[in-house]
Amino acid sequence: MDGSLEYSRHKEDLVRTVRSLQVASQNTLQKAVPLLSSQPGLGLLKPSHVQQLSKKTTQVCRDLEDVGNLLLFRQDELTQKVTIPGKGGASSVHWCSDGSLYVCGDNGPYIHVLNSHGKPTQAFHCRDDVLFLPECVTMTRSGAVAVTDIAEGILRIYSPNSYPPWIRVGGHFKSPKGVAVDSSGRVLVAQYTCGEVQAFHVDRGHRIHGVKKASGLRGPQYICPTPDGGFAVSEECGDVKLFSANLKLSGSLSVTYQHEFGNPAGICADPEGNILVADAQKRNITLFPPSGSPICIVSHGVCKPAGITCSPFGLLYVADSGDNCVKVYKYRAKPYYTPTSPHRSGEALA
Structure with a gap:
């Protein structure tokens, strides 16, 4: 009282x-x-x-x-812990509008699909001519699963009507790590060793065109689209860079917010323009608002945060590779908006 x-x-x-x-x-x-x-x-x-x-x-x-x-915003409000099946791992996670999650890691050749309640519903076996370990996962504009394979230097898209179902796209990349799709439908691939992001469109025949590059990065890892049509990239060497839709450098979180990173890894942006960054070294997750000071929304409880994603229901999904699970946090007091779509299942994890 x-x-x-x-x-x-x-x-x-x-x-x-x-x-x-x-x-x-x-x-x-x-x-x-x-x-x-x-x-x-x-x-x-x-x-x-x-x-x-x-x-x-x-x-x-x-x-x-x-x-x-x-x-x-809220801090350390853990709502659920979802353990990934033994053969898989959790280093990359992607949230879909129906509330499902796509999770992958370098512990096994699988993409695991979880429903809005955190229950495994499907697993994509990562195999074409040989088994491969997916590095990062996203969804294309057409709803296809796309993954990077840093060992082979390949981007693959899952096509269930093909054999083998994993189609190699765009030839050879230089150490492709993070992958995302921006607001225009372009696929964005962060190439770790050469320090650049490659952006391109993929047609129905899985051919790439309109290739453009953003260079000058230092160990780019994860990448995410931003609401303004651009994208953000985390650098292993300690920064997060912002780019406009035409792939021009537009800012740096460390400079703009006077924030010192350890090892920025997973990154995502919500509809209001807040950028969330997982720091694998500091074992925390910080939110960078369009206006105001940075806020640490996860200060403890994660072993090695890697990929992260968020939903319009105010939920943050953290792929904790050190704990082989996805941890779900409520980081907002209220959602961004009240969905009119019947697909409200994403709220179930709150």
Whole structure:
């Protein structure tokens, strides 16, 4: 009971503080706007006063953004732990709109499909001429499973009507690791040793065209599309780079947020533009909002976080390769929107 009363007092204090700021700013605007519109000068107000007010306002706005984010997000709220069958592993995970998960790892030649309740429903055997170990998994625009094979330097797409069902796409790549599909349907492949991302379209005949490259990276690992049409890439050497839709470098999380990474691995972005990064060395997951300071949403409980993905229901799925499982966290207080689709099964893991 005492705890509930304390929380209530804190809420009242916060509401009172925000309301005071709102009232004070409205009063100032009501006084200032008519004067600034009619009189030629600033009266007794000096430029130094304006500069000081500007600096304080900027800091207050940042503090308010941080308050809003801290109210919205959650930390270490584990809702489920899904163990992957013995032959498989968990280093890459992809969430689909029907609530299912596609999981793979370098412990076995399988892609495991889990339903919205975390139960295995299907397994794709990774074999064409020989067995291969999938490095990373994603879904193409047409709904086909695509995986990278870093050992053979190949991108494969699963086609159940073909024999063998795994079709090699695009010839040879240089150590393909992360793979994703952007908002335009292009396949993005992070090539680890040569430090570049290759972007291209795949037609129905599994031929690639429109190949473009983004270079200058240092050990690119995982890759994810961003809501603005671009993509983000994690670098093993300690940074996350942002690229625009035309493959031009547009930013760096370490520079923009003054954040020090250890070994950034899995990465994903949600519909609001928040970028989530798993740090395999620090064993945590940090959220980078479009406005405000970074927030650590998973601070403990993961052995070696690798691939991550999130859903519109405010759930984060972490492939923990050190624990051979997928851990599900609720990192938002509310979903981004209320889905009208009948496929609401993704909520079952909450």
